[in-house]
Amino acid sequence: MPATKEDLLPALERLKAAFANALEAWYLQQARDLPWRRTQDAYAIWVSEIMLQQTQVVTVIPYYERFLTRFPTVEDLAKASLEEALKLWEGLGYYSRAKNLHQAAQVVVRDFGGVVPDTLEDILSLNGVGRYTAGAILSFAYGKRIPLLDGNVKRILARLLNDDAPINQPATEKKHWAWISELLDTSENPYVFNQAIMELGATLCTPKLTKCLLCPVHELCQAFKAGRVEALPVKTPAKAVPHKHIGVALIQNADGLYFIQKRPETGLLASLWEFPGGKQEADESLEATVVRELKEELNVDVNVGRHALSIDHVYTHLKVTLHVYHTEIVSPLDALELKAAQAFKWASLEEMRALPFPKANHAILRYIEIQ
DNA sequence: AATTCGGGGCA
DNA sequence: TGCCCAGAATT
Numbered sequence: 001m002p003a004t005k006e007d008l009l010p011a012l013e014r015l016k017a018a019f020a021n022a023l024e025a026w027y028l029q030q031a032r033d034l035p036w037r038r039t040q041d042a043y044a045i046w047v048s049e050i051m052l053q054q055t056q057v058v059t060v061i062p063y064y065e066r067f068l069t070r071f072p073t074v075e076d077l078a079k080a081s082l083e084e085a086l087k088l089w090e091g092l093g094y095y096s097r098a099k100n101l102h103q104a105a106q107v108v109v110r111d112f113g114g115v116v117p118d119t120l121e122d123i124l125s126l127n128g129v130g131r132y133t134a135g136a137i138l139s140f141a142y143g144k145r146i147p148l149l150d151g152n153v154k155r156i157l158a159r160l161l162n163d164d165a166p167i168n169q170p171a172t173e174k175k176h177w178a179w180i181s182e183l184l185d186t187s188e189n190p191y192v193f194n195q196a197i198m199e200l201g202a203t204l205c206t207p208k209l210t211k212c213l214l215c216p217v218h219e220l221c222q223a224f225k226a227g228r229v230e231a232l233p234v235k236t237p238a239k240a241v242p243h244k245h246i247g248v249a250l251i252q253n254a255d256g257l258y259f260i261q262k263r264p265e266t267g268l269l270a271s272l273w274e275f276p277g278g279k280q281e282a283d284e285s286l287e288a289t290v291v292r293e294l295k296e297e298l299n300v301d302v303n304v305g306r307h308a309l310s311i312d313h314v315y316t317h318l319k320v321t322l323h324v325y326h327t328e329i330v331s332p333l334d335a336l337e338l339k340a341a342q343a344f345k346w347a348s349l350e351e352m353r354a355l356p357f358p359k360a361n362h363a364i365l366r367y368i369e370i371q
Numbered sequence: 372a373a374t375t376c377g378g379g380g381c382a
Numbered sequence: 383t384g385c386c387c388a389g390a391a392t393t
Contacts, residue, residue, distance in 0.1 A: 052388045059379055059387085093377025096391080130390045150388045170372065198388050207386060208382070238385095268376070315377060359378065 011161055012179060015220045019160075020187040026216035027196030032057075032203070035064055037195065042116035042141035043074045043108075049136045050101050050128055054094060057202065063092050074114055077105040086271060086356040093359075095270055100128030118142045131177075136194070145190040147181040149173065152201025158233035159205065162222035167233040243319040247289030248277035249327035250308050250364065253346055258368065259329075260352060261298075261341035268315070271342070273355045275324070275364060278340075286323045294327070297340040301331035309367050313360035324364055 031037070034057060036048035047067055051060045067088050071077040077085065082102050089098035104126040108116055116137065117123045123134045135146040154167040157176050165172040180197075187193035204211040210229050212218045223229045251259040260273050278293030280286055287304040294302050305326040312321050329336075338344060347355070349368055357365065 049388065054376090054387055054389055055378080056380060056387050091378070093379085094389090096376065097389095100390085128390065132389060136388065148388075151386075152388065194388095202388080235385095270376090313378090317375065 011222060012182060015160065016183055016186050019183055019217055019220055020193055022216045022220070023196045023200065024187065024189060024192045027192055027199055030203075031195065031199060035061060036140070040141060042118075042137060044068055045141045046116055046129075046133075046137050047071075047101065049133045049140075050097050051092065053097060053133070055092065059092070063088070074105050074108050074116065077102060078109040082271065083356065087354070090272075090356045091359055095272060095356075096266075097128055099265075099270065100126075103127050104129070116141065118144075120146070139190060139194045143191055145184065145187075147177065147184045148194045148198070149177050149180050150198060150201075152198045152205070153180055155207065155233050156197060156201050156205050159223040159229055160217070160221050162226050162228060162232070164232070164234050166236045168235045241314075241317055241319055243321070245280040245286065245289075246277055246320055246322045247280055247286045247293060248275050248322050248324040248364070249290050249294055249302065249304070250275060250324050250368075251302075251327050251329060255346070257346035257348055258352065259344065260347050260355075261338070261344040264340070264342060268318075269358045271356075272358050273345075273352070274358060274361055276341075277322075280323075287325065290325055290327060294329075297338075298344075299335055299337040299339070300329045300333075303328045303330055309363065311360055311363045320360070322360055322364075324367070 036045055039045065048060070048064055051064055051067075070088060071080060071085075080102070082099060085098050085102045086095060089095060107126060108114060112122065117126075118138065118141075120134055120138065123129055123137055124131070129137070132148060132150050135148045138144040138146050139148065154173070154176055157163065157179050158165070158167055161179070165175065167173070167176070184190060184193055200215070200217075204215045208230070212221070212224050212229055215221070218224045221229070223232050249259070253259070259276065261276055263269050263272050263274055265271055276294060276298060277290060278297065280289040281292075284292070290304045291302055294300050305328065308324040308326055310321055310323045313319070336344075345351075349365065352365060
């Protein structure tokens with residue numbers, strides 16, 4: 001039987017005396033050696049926490065190392081161009097993180113004397129820093145006793161208390177903040193507690209194939225006792241993801257350079273470079289899509305030639321197939337007008353390699369390379 | 372409260 | 383394939 005609202009908190013009261021000690025003792029023996037656990041530099045920890053948002057540890061590590069090698073201090077990042085920061089972020093996704101981090105670094109240099117702030121109010125004022133990230137920086141860099149709620153902790157709480165409340169709903173999240181705060185209160189070392197509970201979620205209390213028999217707190221776990229570990233946490237079902245087809249123009253000028261444009265500052269893949277094109281409409285051929293989109297977005301007339309390649313790609317809320325066609329501009333170039341981009345450029349393959357492109361575009365660059 | 376932001380790891 | 387990941391910002 002799932003816990004009801006009435007006996008949930010009493011269960012927490014019974015657990016909490018033993019939870020932190022068992023968890024922390026386990027962590028001190030089992031902790032992974034992660035780069036951001038070797039530093040107390042608040043800037044480095046900040047960078048790591050931004051990169052780790054919705055991104056697994058193994059994915060982040062090489063990006064973290066490269067980023068801090070190029071930008072060892074917040075001043076180095078603040079001085080750099082957004083484009084260079086984006087190039088180092090290329091492939092990591094959620095590019096507004098890089099934009100917010102870059103902008104916030106300039107704020108830290110200008111308004112905070114180059115020191116990452118150590119108060120909740122100041123650090124929450126930085127772009128891209130929400131309640132979790134603010135707490136993580138204050139806890140890991142400054143040793144403050146602040147609870148952390150991330151995907152790992154939500155999953156652990158749902159199981160620990162055998163709670164069926166959907167973890168992806170704000171009301172549940174609010175409840176979880178209260179619970180994790182109570183648990184943290186019993187810890188003698190908040191830094192270790194916060195590292196340990198996320199370590200547990202990442203290594204043992206995983207979404208599938210949980211390793212309960214290795215878990216330091218499985219005897220306290222209400223879902224383990226009830227045999228419901230694999231059934232938790234509950235999430236409300238996601239809606240279906242639409243599949244769009246994109247017509248893309250590969251345009252080469254007389255000098256052999258390719259037409260690329262820089263996407264808008266907001267929205268999907270913000271400020272990354274791409275080849276021009278757009279979404280296919282109902283009852284429209286892909287060739288007609290390319291003609292229409294380039295007229296709408298660039299005010300040019302084109303002839304669409306042979307198909308070059310097609311690329312399938314999956315985003316969180318979108319599946320796309322890029323259909324790339326060799327294309328020729330047949331109207332005067334001085335009439336070209338940017339309506340859906342920040343900038344455009346005629347670029348060689350070498351130049352394009354130095355610019356940040358979305359992952360789905362990498363296959364187009366490889367195609368050009370082997371032509 | 373719901374949606375929009377990428378891309379990879381892993382079964 | 384589908385789910386999840388050291389979430390934040392917008393609507």
